[in-house]
Amino acid sequence: MLYFIEDTINGILMGSIYGLTALGLTIIFGVLKVINFAHGSLLMVGMYVAYWAVALSGVHPYLALVVVIPVMFLFGYLLQDIVIKPIFKAEKDVREPVTVIIVTTGVWYILDNLSLLFFGPQYRSIQDNPLRGKMFELGEMLISVPKLWGCVTALITAAGVYYFFQYTRLGRAIRATSLDRDAASLAGINQYKIYNIAFGIGTAISGIAAITLIPFYNTFPTVGVSFDIKGFIIVVLGGLGSIGGAIVGGIIVGLIESVGPQFMTATWTEAIVYGLFLLVLFVKPSGLFGEKNDW
Amino acid sequence: MTGNETLAPLDNSSGSNAGPLSVSGSKVTDQGVNPRKKFETISLAALLLIAFGLPLVMRSPTYLHIVILIYFYAYLTSSWNMVGGFAGVLPLGHSVFIGVGAYTSTILSLQYGISPWIGMLVGGVLSMGIGVLIGLPTFKMRGAYFALATIAFAEGMRVMVENLDFLGPFNLNGPRGLQIPPLNFGFLNFMFKGKEPYYYIILIMLIGVLVLTWIISRSKLGYYLNAGGEEPEAAMALGVNVARAKLIAMAMSSFLTALAGTFYAQFSLFIHPKSIISLDLSFEIAFIALIGGRGSIAGPLLGALLLRPVSDFSRIYFGDVFPGLHLVIFGVILILVMIYQPRGIQEPLTRAYNRFIDRLSKEEQAKEVS
Secondary structure, eight states: OHHHHHHHHHHHHHHHHHHHHHHHHHHHHHHHOOOOTTHHHHHHHHHHHHHHHHHHHOOOGGGGHHHHHHHHHHHHHHHIIIIIHHHHHHTTTOSSOHHHHHHHHHHHHHHHHHHHHHHOSOOBOOTTOTTTTOEEEETTEEEEHHHHHHHHHHHHHHHHHHHHHHHSHHHHHHHHHHHOHHHHHHTTOOHHHHHHHHHHHHHHHHHHHHHHHTTTSOBOTTHHHHHHHHHHHHHHHHOTTOHHHHHHHHHHHHHHHHHGGGTSOHHHHHHHHHHHHHHHHHHOTTTTTOOGGGO | OOHHHHHHHHHHHHHOOSOTTOOOSSOOOSSSOOHHHHHHHHHHHHHHHHHHHHHHHOOOHHHHHHHHHHHHHHHHHHHHHIIIIISOOOOOOTHHHHHHHHHHHHHHHHHHOOOHHHHHHHHHHHHHHHHHHHHHHHTTSOHHHHHHHHHHHHHHHHHHHHHOSEETTEEOOGGGOEEOOSOOOBTTTTBOSSSHHHHHHHHHHHHHHHHHHHHHHTSHHHHHHHHHHHOHHHHHHTTOOHHHHHHHHHHHHHHHHHHHHHHHHHHHSEEOHHHHSOHHHHHHHHHHHHHHOTTOSSHHHHHHHHHHHHHHHHHHHHTTTOTTHHHHHHHHHHHHHHHHOTTOTHHHHHHHHHHHHHHHHHHHHHHHHO
C-alpha cells in the first residue's frame, strides 16, 4: 500500500513535468492550429542551452532560467518567422495546414541530427548540482526533490500562462487570433506577428520544462523523441489548446507510467498509454477540456 | 521574342497541367498522329526498355541494391499517395502495414512452410482489414488529429509486437525480430541468390501500382477523392460519399503497402520491429511524397529518385563522420520545396515537359506545312 502511495505521488510529480513539456505544444496548437512535431526537438535544444548554461557557470540549475527563457523565446520566434511563416502564407486559405505539420517534422530531423553532429551521441548530465539525487522523506516514503521542484514550477508556469492569456492585452490579442484569425486581422491585429509570439512563448515554455528536467535527466540528441510522442498524447487527452488540460493529461500519463508497473511489465504501460490515447481520440476527440469545434 | 510567342506556351500549359501522363493540351492535328501522343509512346517505351535492361548493364550489386530501394520506396510512396495524396489527409503510420505484410508472410513461411507469395496476399488482406478499421473512426477527424491517430496506432502496434513473443500460436519473437534462413532458393520460396530477380519483382510491382494510380486518377473514385480532399462540405453537398471513397482508397493503400512489406522481408531476410514498424519509415514515405508532389502520379517516383540516392550515398560516404546527414538534407530539401514549390518537384518538371512537347509539336507542324 505504501509503495502504491509513493508511486502515485511520484507519478503525479513526474506527470506534471510531462504536462509542462506539453504546455508549449498545446499553446502553439491553440493559436496556429498546427501540431508542432518539432516540439520535442525544441525541448532538446532547451536542455542543451540549460545544460551548457549550468555547466559553464556552475550556478543552481533554476538560475539558468534567466538565460534559457529569452534564448528559447528568440529561437522559437525566429524559427516561426523564417521557416514556418512562408509555408503558412502559401496555404493561408486552408484551415488545417497539413503541409506545415510535415514541415515541422523536417525541423525535427534537422535539429536532432545537427545536435548529434555538434554535441555527439553521449549522454550529458550535471554531476554536481544541488538537486541531483536528493530525496525527501515523508514518513517512510521517499519523494524525489528535483521532481517536486519540477511539479511546483509546472503549476506556477501554467498559472502564469493562464493569467497572461486572460488578463493582458497581448494575451487577449493572441486569443482573438486563435478564435478567428480573419476577424482578428480586421481588428488590426497582425496575425503573423501573433503567430511568431505564440511560437516564441511555446518554445520558451519548453525551455522552462528543460530546466526542470536537467537536474535528474540526461541530455542527448534524441531526448526529445520520447517527450514528443508523449506530448501529443497528453495534449489530446487534456484537449488540444487547453492549458489546464495539458497539466491534467500529463498527470494521467505520469500516473499510468508510475503505478502501472505494479500490475504489469513496465513496457506494457506504454501500450496502455497508446490505447487510452486512441480511445479518447475515437470517443471524445476534443479531450477532457478541449473546445468542441477545434477538432 | 514576339508577344505572340510568349503567349502561346502559356495558353497551352494552362490546358495541359494534368501531369506528364495525360494526353490533353497541344493542338491535335487532323492529319496524322498527335505528336504529343507519339512522343509519349516512344519515351515510355524507352523508359521501360531502360528499366528492364538495367540489370544487364549494371553489374555491381551495391548499385543494384540502391536502385531496388529506390523502386521500393517509390512503390511505398505511390501506395501511400492513394490516401495521403488523393484523399488529402496525412497518414503518418503506414509502417504498420509494412509490418503486417512482413510478419504475416514470414510467420506463415517459417512456421507452416507456406510460400511467401501466398503469405503476401494473406498479409495484404489482413492489412486491408486493419486499414479499414483505422479509417472508419479516423476519417471523420481533421488533418492534425488524423495524423496523430495513425501515429499512435502504429506506435502502439510496435510496442505490442516488441512485447509479445507469441500471438496465439504465432511466434513473433518480440523485440529480437524474425530471421529467415537463406536455405530454399527458388521462385516459389521468394528467395534468390542474386539481386536481379528482386529487381524485376519490385519493378513489376512499381509499374503495377503506377498504372493503378493512373487508372484511379482518371476514374470516378479519383474525382471523388480529389473533391473530398479539397472541399469536403461541397463534395458532400453534391452527393459524393466522401467517407466511402476515402475508405476504398485506404483499403487499397494498406493492401498494396503490405505487399511491399513481404517483399522487404524476403529481400533483407530479417525483420525487426524497431526498424520496420518505425516512425522514421512512416515519415520518410510522407517526406518523399511531399517533396515529389502529393497527389500526382509521377511525384512519388521523382521524390524517391531524388531522395534515396541522397540517403544512400551520404550514408556510404559520411556515415561515420556525420551519421544523421541524410536526415538533415531531407529536412532542408523538404522545407525549401515546401516554401518554393508547395506542389512538389513534379510541378516545375511537368511544366518544363509540357513546354518541351509544345515546342516539339510546333516544329512538327512547321515541317508539315513546308
